[in-house]
Amino acid sequence: MSTSRGGLVALLVLGTAALPACKESGPREPRQGAVAEQLFAPPPGTTSKDAAPVFTRITVRAQGDTTELERGPEGSWRIVAPVQARAEPAAVEALLETLERSKSSTLVAEAPTDADLKKYGLDSPVFTVTAQAQVSGSPHTVTLHGGVENTFDGSVYVRREGDPKVYAAQGSVRWSLDKDTFALRSKELLGELEATALSGVEVRARTHTYVLEHEKGTSRWRLTKPISERADEARVSALLKALKEHRALSFPKDTPETRKRLGLETPLVDARFTRTSGDTVRIRMAQVMEDGAPRFHALREQGFVATLAEVPEGALDVLDVDVLELKDKHVLSFRREDVRRVVFHPGGGAPAIILVNASEGDGGTESWQVESPAKGKAQHFRVVSLLRALGAIKATSFGEAKPRSWAKYGIDDASRGAVLLGAQGQELARLWLGAEVPESSELRYARGSGPEVMEVSVEGLALPQRAEDLMDAAPATEPANARGP
Secondary structure, three states: OOHHHHHHHHHHHHHHHHHHHHHHOOOOOOOOOOEEEEOOOOOOOOOOOOOEEEEEEEEEEEEOOOEEEOOOOOEEEEEEEOOOOOEEEHHHHHHHHHHHHHHEEEEEEEEOOOHHHOOOOOOOOOOEEEEEEEEOOOEEEEEEEEEOOOOOOOOEEEOOOOOEEEEEEHHHHHHHHHHHHHHHHHHOOOOOOHHHHEEEEEOOOOOEEEEEEEEOOOOOOEEOOOOOEOOOOOHHHHHHHHHOOOOOOOOOOOHHHHHHHOOOOOOOOEEEEEEOOEEEEEEEEEEEEEOOOEEEEEEEEEOOOOEEEHHHHHHHHHHOOOOOHHEEEEOOOOOOHHOOOOEEOOOOOOOOOEEOOOOOOOOOHEEEEEEEOOOOOOOHHHHHHHHHHHHHHHHEEEEEOOOOOOHOOOOOOOOOEEEOOOOOOOOOEEEEEEEOOOOOOEEEEEEOOOOEEEEEEOOOOOOOOHHOEEEEEOOOOOOOHOOOO
């Protein structure tokens, strides 16, 4: 029994002696007291509940950079030094959120010595953030110094200028505040080009050149070069959105020599975006070989402001699209309220079915009448449905333009289709449906408002075959035995 007791004591002594060897490396300070003080401490005599700070200027010294940010009158943030540029919204939001809401959790040292400050990385701070704000209408400034990370729990040592105490804050504080200029700078070099704010787009790319014009006061776009056609509004918007998504990878120093070396004097893409305000944004993109690998750069110029950036390879292809992609895919181009007469051609030698809007002015579909080959009131919902369906037909692809023979596509004057006419009898739009597309029973060749052969889906498109298909059914005959005496 005594031998066993002696062995246990020996094991305890050895275990105790071994404990220091398990201690984490790096600074670790015993907790002296839990605190809950905001990093951006409010002015003396006020509390955080009195008024939230409205930050106006932030200076960040981190990773060898000093970045100055300024809040504009509309609330957006810009970098004013060392460059003039838009700030990265997400990075600024995280920075402001941290300053306003994050709190130090532990008081580490109330009166640190010089040796303590060196141990905590605060003799020469890892990062420093000076925040200026309006609090309850009065200016207030706080400078926060950040030190090294506590390897025990991932917290970061912090200290406010004018307050000797050292605190511990969550590690996320360092992630939000320890930012260099690139991290705080907006990477959307090609963005801020919304379709609604543009009046025109002119593009000369590697393989395609085109001009788009925005119809003032509408959402409609037109191709004016190399063809004159209505443009696909959704495709134009998608093109601009895709351009915005190609973010800058770096910002080389912009000099005439750099532009020449990067090929921007003879760009692969040269695009001009005219804004409704009258100013123009020019974007040039080029490719060079560096160390055996291709690299891609873009130069954005707007007024007197020019920004040079490295961009992903895909940025060069965003604007390089075929005009057929940009064309409006609608087979028929018309305004429903302008249609006053409709002629349906059933095909196969059957007589045409003629509908006329008998109302004075725009009376709506309630006044549509079948005029020929029989007469009667047209079904309201049927006419509405047909006009909507005709306006919604889109080409799945475009074929030959201005073919010498439409007949080889099964299209002639006897084809199935519809003609839409205006108040003066002028033709607004015409649809011819031709033969089935080979190996695709759901697609047919068609001719519409444009000069090309198109392929369209006929699924769900039920054009009338007889006048009776559009007319109200005659009332059922009342049985004789149901009548009164």
